[in-house]
Amino acid sequence: MDKASGVAEYPGVTDDELVLAIRTHVAGRGLPDPASADDVAAFERVVGHPMPELLRRMYLEVANGGFGPWEVASLTDTGDWFSDCADITMAYRGFADPDGLPPGIVPLMDRGCAMWTLIDFRTADGQLWDWDPNLCCMQHALAPLGQPLAQWLTDWVHGKAHEGPYPQRVLATADCRNQ
Template sequence: MTDDELVLAVRKLLVGRELPGPASAENVAAFERVVGYPMPKLLRRMYLEVANGGFGPWEAVSLTDTGDWFSDCADITTAYRDFVDPEHGLPPGIVPLMDRGCAMWTLIDFRTEDGQIWDWDPNLCCTRHASAPLGQSLAQWLIDWIRGEAHEGSYPDRVAATTSCQGL
């Protein structure tokens, strides 16, 4: 599926849902300055051409406070700043995208052009082992959602924490 086809498919899937309007290019640029990396092109298109949050299987966090909170955070900048604190220990450029509940998040890697998807699930062991790349691009992840194959709860293909984990 091309990026154009993905944007159209996501729009079609969201028909009838009351979502915020698209974000502005200024909103995208402001967040890129916070992260220090450019937003993956497909994600940029989702925010600029679909909606400023609310798209995806667990509703992407908005770039700005739209009044529609799709997590416990008003916007993605707040979520990102929460995740770059020393407790979470995520590398710069890994951005929390969707709050899946129960402390689980879907993250996206701004350091990669195709927006590699990561998992954050401290329920598996501890915060030190909570993050893991899934080896899946944003495009493939959206295709899974469109096909009804998005995973609830923990990702089944995720590498488990080491057996030496001592927890928190």
């Protein structure tokens, strides 16, 4: 257990420990109140997949956006925009064009300059992805990070989270003509 953050080092951290540590970590920051279960259910219908349980708990027990290294997008428009979008639904629909993200991959955190941290609703542990069209080209903008949400949040609480570019990101292949 890390005494400064009150959370065990990953992977031994429990969701209960992590939620409590993050509540403590963001206390006094003026974040929005937690989202409602109806808000979560409505977004799950938009995505067509259930929200990873830890992310659900973050929205329901901590705040409706604003937590994380660069502040994750709110589930609903809270008046506090944590990205260029009013809420995560607007961000998700913005990526949903025919050449957009695979279904179930959701923009989570806007890092500026068209870069996003994304979360995979198709995985129970909420595997993270990177969207960075500045590295090469649109064809190679999306890449898995091989990191679950719990590890990313634990790293953030410990002051070790990468805001991007991510060092573990899979880079474009050498035969990309746009490098």
